[in-house]
Amino acid sequence: MSALSAEGGAILVTGGAGQLATSLMRLGGPRIHRVGRPMFDFDRPETLTATFAAVQPAAVVNAAAWTAVDAAEADEAGAARANRDGPAILARLCADAGIPLIHVSTDYVFDGDKGAPYVETDPTSPTGVYGRTKAEGEQAVLAGNPNTVVLRTSWVYSATAKNFVRTMINAGEKNPTLKVVGDQHGAPTASDDLAEAILAILQRIETGGWQDHYAGIFHAAGTGETTWHGLAVAALEAARKHGRTMPEVLAIRTADWPTPARRPADSRLDCTKLEQVFGVRLPPWHASLVRTVDELLAPPPS
Structure with missing residues (x-):
């Protein structure tokens, strides 16, 4: 997939030097306008208004969030500002400008107890501050801008x-x-793949105009599933091809690795709706992992 069409206005991407914002900046072309702290800071709402006035975007991708899952347990107010209150302001700014907002959320809005892949209509059931503030943020942005x-x-x-x-x-x-x-199940997602999906959605919106059925919640994760242990083994095997050491990787239970925030045991996401509405399906996770490790360990250019 190529970058966005050169025509049209700026695409404002929040998230600073984060993974997704970096991927969008690299893959999206010159229309991507990436912002982050301190110039754009959800803790200082005035910076959001100033950024909008300066950039006058044609669309916004919110890739900014409080993602330190365990640290959120000790600072619920900070996590709420980053994951709910700031995005709510951003959504209202988008609504006032009449532009679409793509807001990135998380599998942690679920408790992981369903026993099958989650669909978008499943009720949220977060087990910690991070997941709860992200679930609240979803509702806030959907209420703040109909084109979200x-x-x-x-x-x-x-x-x-x-x-x-x-x-x-x-x-x-x-x-x-x-x-x-080894007992938590989910779908690894390469940030480049997620960025490509977002760019495809933006291209669809620009080409055909906004459609009412675009609004709402969609699941967008790598195709397939594994565990954290499975992902670790696959990453290390890919790294071994670059001469890295292959250690022994032992699978342990979640109970053997206690953390302040409870992780969902099975957060697999059913991504059928994304393909049906936007014609987008993310690649198989293992192929994307190998590609990413190759990029990570590639020798520097001479």
């Missing part, structure tokens, strides 16, 4: 920034044995 697409995704990783895949590869170089949770 909410994309729930899961287990995002990339060749840049801090993420599970990079952590596992780095840990594998330093430790002969790794212990990784």
